[in-house]
Amino acid sequence: xxxxxxxxxxxxxxxxxxxxxxxxxxxxxxxxxxxxxxxxxxxxxxxxxxxxxxxxxxxxxx
Numbered sequence: 001x002x003x004x005x006x007x008x009x010x011x012x013x014x015x016x017x018x019x020x021x022x023x024x025x026x027x028x029x030x031x032x033x034x035x036x037x038x039x040x041x042x043x044x045x046x047x048x049x050x051x052x053x054x055x056x057x058x059x060x061x062x
Contacts, residue, residue, distance in 0.1 A: 009058035011042040011051055 014037055016030050045051050050061040 009053075011045060011058065011060055012038040014038050 014034050016034055018027060018030065022030070042051075045060060052059050
């Protein structure tokens with residue numbers, strides 16, 4: 001991992017509900033879980049050739 005990790009195009013996104021009852025530790029865990037999930041989906045889309053760059057734009061086929 002590098003500090004440049006989030007500088008690339010958005011290929012996959014997800015949301016998760018949080019509440020005021022969540023501790024800092026649970027928010028960190030939820031964030032890490034989401035990062036793993038969306039990274040795996042993005043890698044899978046790339047491996048299936050569903051992601052391409054066209055005229056400096058990222059296109060993701062569903």
